[in-house]
Amino acid sequence: MGSDDGFIEIIDVTKAFGPADRRVYALGGVAATIRRGEFFTLLGPSGCGKTTLLRLIAGFELPTSGEIRLDGQEIGHLPPFRRPVNTVFQNYALFPHMTVAQNIGFGLEMLGKPKADIAATVERMLALVKMTDLAGRRTDQLSGGQQQRVALARALAPQPKVLLLDEPLSALDLKLRKEMQVELKRIQLETGITFIFVTHDQEEALTMSDRIAVMSGGKILQIGTPREIYAHPTNRFVADFIGETNFIRARVQGGKAIVGGEVEVPLPAAPAQGEVTLAIRPEHLRLVAKGTAGALTATVGDAVYFGTDSHVHLTLGDGTGIVVRQQTDPDGREGPAPGSVLGVSFPPAAVQVLED
Amino acid sequence: MRETEATREAAQVRRNWLLSLPALLLLAAGAIGPLFIMLIYSFLTPGKYGNVEWIFSLDAWRGILFTRDIFDETLKLADAHLTIFWRSVRLSFLTTVFTFVVGFPTAWFIATRPPRWRAFWLFLITIPFWTNLLIRTFAINQIIRNEGFLNTFLIKIGVISEPLNLLYTDLAVFLGMTYVYLPLMVLPLYAAIERFDHRLLEAGYDLYASRLAVLRRIIFPTVKPGIIAGSILVFIPSLGAYVTPRILGGGRNMMIGNFIDLQFGQGRNWPLGASLSVMLLVVVTAALLIYVRFANRDRGHG
Numbered sequence: 030m031g032s033d034d035g036f037i038e039i040i041d042v043t044k045a046f047g048p049a050d051r052r053v054y055a056l057g058g059v060a061a062t063i064r065r066g067e068f069f070t071l072l073g074p075s076g077c078g079k080t081t082l083l084r085l086i087a088g089f090e091l092p093t094s095g096e097i098r099l100d101g102q103e104i105g106h107l108p109p110f111r112r113p114v115n116t117v118f119q120n121y122a123l124f125p126h127m128t129v130a131q132n133i134g135f136g137l138e139m140l141g142k143p144k145a146d147i148a149a150t151v152e153r154m155l156a157l158v159k160m161t162d163l164a165g166r167r168t169d170q171l172s173g174g175q176q177q178r179v180a181l182a183r184a185l186a187p188q189p190k191v192l193l194l195d196e197p198l199s200a201l202d203l204k205l206r207k208e209m210q211v212e213l214k215r216i217q218l219e220t221g222i223t224f225i226f227v228t229h230d231q232e233e234a235l236t237m238s239d240r241i242a243v244m245s246g247g248k249i250l251q252i253g254t255p256r257e258i259y260a261h262p263t264n265r266f267v268a269d270f271i272g273e274t275n276f277i278r279a280r281v282q283g284g285k286a287i288v289g290g291e292v293e294v295p296l297p298a299a300p301a302q303g304e305v306t307l308a309i310r311p312e313h314l315r316l317v318a319k320g321t322a323g324a325l326t327a328t329v330g331d332a333v334y335f336g337t338d339s340h341v342h343l344t345l346g347d348g349t350g351i352v353v354r355q356q357t358d359p360d361g362r363e364g365p366a367p368g369s370v371l372g373v374s375f376p377p378a379a380v381q382v383l384e385d
Numbered sequence: 386m387r388e389t390e391a392t393r394e395a396a397q398v399r400r401n402w403l404l405s406l407p408a409l410l411l412l413a414a415g416a417i418g419p420l421f422i423m424l425i426y427s428f429l430t431p432g433k434y435g436n437v438e439w440i441f442s443l444d445a446w447r448g449i450l451f452t453r454d455i456f457d458e459t460l461k462l463a464d465a466h467l468t469i470f471w472r473s474v475r476l477s478f479l480t481t482v483f484t485f486v487v488g489f490p491t492a493w494f495i496a497t498r499p500p501r502w503r504a505f506w507l508f509l510i511t512i513p514f515w516t517n518l519l520i521r522t523f524a525i526n527q528i529i530r531n532e533g534f535l536n537t538f539l540i541k542i543g544v545i546s547e548p549l550n551l552l553y554t555d556l557a558v559f560l561g562m563t564y565v566y567l568p569l570m571v572l573p574l575y576a577a578i579e580r581f582d583h584r585l586l587e588a589g590y591d592l593y594a595s596r597l598a599v600l601r602r603i604i605f606p607t608v609k610p611g612i613i614a615g616s617i618l619v620f621i622p623s624l625g626a627y628v629t630p631r632i633l634g635g636g637r638n639m640m641i642g643n644f645i646d647l648q649f650g651q652g653r654n655w656p657l658g659a660s661l662s663v664m665l666l667v668v669v670t671a672a673l674l675i676y677v678r679f680a681n682r683d684r685g686h687g
């Protein structure tokens with residue numbers, strides 16, 4: 030039994046495709062530790078290797094190097110039918126020649142469970158995903174959302190230690206997707222099964238996950254809770270991919286970052302010397318009068334009105350474009366006039382120093 | 386408004402029927418006509434030198450299963466006929482099973498090649514169709530006869546010392562039919578497998594199915610229409626095969642087709658030939674219906 034802290038351990042896993050002379054690395058050295066009962070999300074743009082990592086855990090691909098441990102046991106080289114791991118496929122992959130109930134019972138049947146147990150579990154799963162009425166339907170007579178539920182029930186029925194979900198909601202329309210996000214969360218809490226969830230939708234990742242691994246180019250760039258990832262991105266890609274961010278170049282001098290030669294920002298862990306990139310979220314910037322102490326001087330460009338807030342685009346002295354998110358005034362006043370020069374201030378805590 | 390539309394539609398339907406009338410007549414004359422003649426002939430009396438005499442008789446139908454003893458004129462089961470029927474059914478069944486066993490992996494192989502290669506492999510499968518059946522069958526004859534390629538080769542490499550007596554055996558007929566009808570099994574199987582969603586395999590493995598279980602529980606049920614079509618396309622022509630048993634089975638290892646031919650030739654018993662033909666048709670149709678019903682019955686059961 031592994032500790033709860035390291036339920037699934039992915040240890041320096043690489044995966045290459047193609048012949049030896051034209052190898053393409055889909056994963057180039059990935060390490061992660063996933064806790065028992067966690068809702069863990071792999072987030073990243075298309076082609077970054079999320080599916081590949083999931084398929085390695087499921088056993089559909091074998092790692093080129095590295096290890097995958099589940100509950101302390103190396104499983105990276107077992108065939109899929111020997112791993113206590115089930116998958117909800119992106120296209121659902123329901124068996125077209127079986128009914129809903131037969132689909133859900135298939136895994137248990139293959140495990141050789143007694144018929145009565147299978148029937149009972151299938152009943153429970155049908156209730157869990159609210160599909161009891163459609164138990165006898167053929168799967169090609171179901172809507173996308175219903176197929177999704179069957180796929181989920183089918184993967185949960187054998188009570189796997191880990192459930193893998195590869196962009197399960199991407200085929201659903203927005204309303205249904207929101208509903209299923211809530212459902213998935215509920216089901217995960219009810220069953221207590223560890224979920225590894227793949228998505229390229231940052232909002233989905235932020236709202237659903239206990240922890241997120243942000244991936245890019247076959248690597249994991251940062252792992253953390255949604256709050257950590259959003260508030261303290263460690264590199265430019267993460268900061269840019271999740272939410273909106275302003276990037277401002279700064280010179281480091283004596284433990285402080287100097288922006289535009291005018292404003293000093295105290296840094297918690299500053300590199301000794303040189304240039305750094307600072308990330309500041311648009312909602313942490315304030316428009317103030319020109320010349321206010323600690324504020325950057327900026328020229329107002331255009332503003333985009335969103336109802337609850339508006340995004341004001343400004344240009345700093347060195348030509349860097351930044352965005353300030355301003356709450357809409359209750360009295361409905363217009364924002365600052367284009368062309369006017371203002372100050373932009375921010376609390377020091379809002380500044381993130383990025384690794385380049 | 387409504388009325389005129391209905392009338393116009395009715396006129397359209399009439400016109401459609403009228404237009405297809407020549408084709409329908411041709412079909413009736415070509416397909417049903419000969420059958421009808423067969424049916425009538427099967428109730429007549431054989432003429433002395435072939436042909437028929439217009440005297441009603443049930444002898445031809447009785448003759449399918451019974452012969453009249455030459456001495457005391459009692460009816461006895463015609464063992465020779467039963468042997469021929471049994472051989473036909475058995476060889477056709479074996480041929481169907483064996484073409485499936487060989488054809489399934491072949492079709493699977495082709496369907497899993499990259500799309501641009503599939504046409505090439507299918508083309509290879511269809512090459513035998515370019516040559517006349519007679520010539521292909523004679524080629525097999527050449528390969529398996531005592532001094533043929535196979536025996537010479539096996540003796541050369543020392544596996545056997547005496548030639549295997551393959552030609553003019555049931556085994557030869559079976560091999561020949563398997564060879565001849567294999568493409569008819571491969572093509573419908575290919576069509577079904579090509580449509581098979583290969584992601585279902587991963588779903589199967591993911592749900593703890595072994596490779597064998599995936600084959601039995603997921604692949605076979607999903608490509609069943611192809612299996613049914615292939616089996617029908619092989620079994621029916623096998624049952625009525627004429628050329629292959631003639632050339633590879635010699636005169637003794639007759640199948641129904643040869644037996645019917647015999648009645649219209651040396652046998653000079655056209656009514657018996659006719660009743661045998663009608664019986665073959667009825668049996669095949671019945672078998673087909675039962676098979677299709679049976680194959681579709683457990684839909685969803687796996």
Ligand SMILES: Nc1ncnc2c1ncn2[C@@H]1O[C@H](COP(=O)(O)OP(=O)(O)O)[C@@H](O)[C@H]1O
Nearest residue numbers: 046047054055074075076077078079080081082
């Ligand atoms: N079977 C494969 N053969 C070759 N390249 C592959 C294969 N599977 C994935 N790749 C490549 O690996 C990279 C990552 O793919 P994938 O894991 O599917 O990304 P994601 O799921 O994040 O969109 C892509 O560049 C893709 O082209």
Ligand SMILES: [Mg+2]
Nearest residue numbers: 076079080081
């Ligand atoms: Mg993917």
